[in-house]
Amino acid sequence: MRVLVTGGSGFLGRHVVRSILARGHSVVVLVRPSRASAVRIEGAEVAAGDLRLPRTLAAALEGVDAVVHLAACVVGDEETQFHNTVVGTENLLAAMAAAGVYRLVHCSSFSVYDWRAARRSLDETTPLESDRLYQRDGYAIAKTWQERVVRRWAEANDARLTVLRPGFIWGAGKERLACIGQELGPLDVIFGPLRETPITYVENCADAFALALDRDDAVGATLNVIDDERVSAWRYAAELRRRLGIKKLGVPAPYAAVMAMGLAATLVSRSLFPSGGKLPGVLMPLRSRARFAPHRFPNDRLKETLGWAPRWGFAEAWDRCVAKDAENNVDVASVEAPVAERKAPAERTPSERSAPAIARRSAELSEAAHA
Structure with missing residues (x-):
């Protein structure tokens, strides 16, 4: 099988490419033209193409049997993320249909x-x-809109679709996770320290994507990707500090206190700034709930459908991370936050967002779906 992978040069993508290659398939990695000459992934072909530019996609899809779509925009304002992720996906789907690719x-x-x-x-x-x-x-x-667009396209074209929803993906170079807590000076504040974290080690996650290509049972399925081992936020943070030599004091913060703080900050912001005040992401109640709410995260459907099992346990995965960071000369302890977190501006209330432009585009998508 010849497989096109979007986002194949990224953190998850490189591992997905390796997992697909290991199963005997050939892989084409779609890379923006400005970066194509610099990207090298052993065993894979690199094709220049930009999801934002439909005319650049046809050549990359020649002879392709299936597509693994990983690409999404994680930085920039809301309108930029929406355009790059959702409109880019529309362009890809149109190009797939034109090329007769429906997996x-x-x-x-x-x-x-x-x-x-x-x-x-x-x-x-x-x-x-x-x-x-x-x-x-x-x-x-x-x-959310990207998945809606994908599902509508699959239904309209009788395509063979599998949707995988990974939890928080971690691995070498991306050990710090937004679902754990917040560093405040010498303190490592852990929100809801005893709750289970919905995490998956990047190599384990990549295997799920490769398996989904080969399993007929995966067609039509929607599967959450979470590792077997149940790891609390406190345990993850403690292992992070120990493995990377981070000299900070772990401090527990109950989930209820985090939510109460966010609600209070929202009320104060609305009273002081009626036209829209800025809040850091950790104080946004909806975002805090999505990151820190105490739930169980079963993965039974993933295992039953794909026959998947994580290759690496939590401790083994950490061994691999530390070894890989050392190999790459990465001083992870000096990195204060994930790249996307550092670049992102403070979160804004809905009145400050680029919601009008997004809403207009959302309405267009809805009208097209029901036309």
Whole structure:
């Protein structure tokens, strides 16, 4: 099978490419023209193409049997993320149809879920975000619409679609996770320290995408990707500090206190800045719920459908991370936050967002779907 992978040069993508190659398939990695000459992935072909430019996609799809769609925009304002993620996906789907390619494995996200609707467990039956979607951050809005567009296309074209929704993906170079807590000077504040974290080690996650291509049972399935081992936020943070030599003091903060603080900050912001005040992401109640709410995260459907099992346990995965960081001469302890977190501006209330432009585009998508 010849497989086109979008986002194949990224953190998850490189591992997905390796997993697909290991199963005997050939891989084409779609890379923006400005970067194509610099990207080298052993065993894979690199094709220049930009999801924002439809005319650049046809050549990359020549002879392709299936597509693994990982690409999504994680930085920039809400309108930028929406355009790059959703409109880029529309362009890809149109090019796939023109090329006669109707097998798609799509990478969604836990951000599409309505975390208020989850009770003790969050699984594939949990409702998706809808009525309060535009109160979420730009990434959640874009990923939710991206999945909607993919599903509508698959239904309209009788395509063979699999949707995978990974939890928080971690691995070498990306050990710090937004679902754990917040560093404040010498303190490592852990929100809801005893709760289970919905994490998956990047190599384990990549295997799920490769398996989904080969399993007939995966067609039509929606699967959450979470590792077997249940790791609390406190344990993850402690292992992070120990493995990377981070000299900070772990401090627990109950989930209820975090939510109360966020609600209070929201009320104060609205009273002082009626036209829209800025709040850091950790104080946005909807975002805090999606990151820190205490739930169980079963992966039974993933294992039953794909026959998947994680190759690496939590301790073994950390061994691999430390070795890889050393090999790459990465001083992870000096990195204060993930790249996307550092670049992102302070979160804004809905009145300050680029919601009008997003809403117009959303309406266009809805009208097209029902035309």
